[in-house]
Amino acid sequence: MPASLRNLRHATLNIEDGIAEFTHQRPEARNALSMELRDDYADLLDTVERDRSIRVLIVTGSGGSFCAGGDLKSMTGARERPETGAPEAIRRRVLQAHGWMQRLRNLELPVIAAVDGAAVGAGFSLALAADFVLASSRAFFCMSFAKVGLVPDLGAAWLLPRVIGMSAAKELVLTARKLGAEEAQQLGIVHAIHAPETLADDARAFAQRFVAAPREALGLGKRLLNQSFETPYASLAELECAAQAVASSVPFHAQAIEAFLEGRPPLYDWERQPRA
CATH class of the missing domain: 1.10.12.10 (Lyase 2-enoyl-coa Hydratase, Chain  A, domain 2)
Structure with missing residues (x-):
């Protein structure tokens, strides 16, 4: 089938030979999870759920970073406005994100996160929602929420202990420390580690193996x-x-x-x- 490339708000979606590749496109902000990028995820899922020719999804980032977590600049601006900064408004905004996050986790095809550089905060949560995490040797992961006085969101408190166990999950959440690709692999978060310059091609080759699957x-x-x-x-x-x-x-x-x-x-x- 012919390739299809869509430019979304803060991401691109490329569909070719049964593989959908969704790429965060905010390298200047280390692909922080803006409101526009959240909307892009909803559009991505609408497309992938509808198109039965798609057999596997790759989620990745541009510019040497997967996702640096929530966009703190826009979050600060939102909190300064009464209509978006009230606790109930924040609750609704987080709850809305769970709508597409649960769809991503339950997507009825393999989801591969190709992580280069930072997977921090909500970016770590996004990686955990994938079925396979392929990391570059320079990738790192961090439950950074405590550093800014927040609790884990986008399902991290549910996902993380199921992947690495409760004790290890508490340690990562309460210390908010970084872990590199090798430690993340030892914990069971990362499936395989690749060189940064080959990660994209390796992720596509890995995805290609699912195209023939039922x-x-x-x-x-x-x-x-x-x-x-x-x-x-x-x-x-x-x-x-x-x-x-x-x-x-x-x-x-x-x-x-x-x-x-x-x-x-x-x-x-x-x-x-x-x-x-």
Whole structure:
């Protein structure tokens, strides 16, 4: 399919060969999460959820930074105005962000965060919402909220302990210290580390390996896992039964069974595909 490039407010969205690549485009501000960039995320999700040809999403940043967190300059200006600085207005603004953040986390296809440079505050939260974090060797992560007297937001208090455990999550939140790519990999946050100059290409090569995957099976399997910690076994079994009924009814399943019976290679085989 032909490539498609959209210039959004503070991001770009490129769609090519089944891969959607969403790039933060505020390098002068280390890609801080402006209100415009938040709106771009909502537009991104509208597109990806609607376009069934998209099989995988890459989220990344420009100019050597992933996302430096909330835009403190615009946040300060908003707090100085009565209509946007009141506690209830702040609550509504944060709650609105959770609308698209939950959609990003539950997106029924693989989401890859390609992190170069800073993933700080809300930028760290965005990385945690991905299924795979590929980091450059100069990437660093920081739950920086305490440094400016705030609590973790964009779901970080929910996401972080599920990835690294409660004790380690408390340590990162309460100290607000930085951790580099290697420590983040040891904690289970980072899937793989790449050279800064090859990260973008490596992320696309990694994403390409999902293009042949069964979208429905991966999406439904991901949703089951996302709900597994809070859902009783019996309830999750019901969800599993419904998901299996859907997955077994799509053409991919019948084609995969036919290939197996005829001795042909699997339609989707991660171990046989070229690695990034």
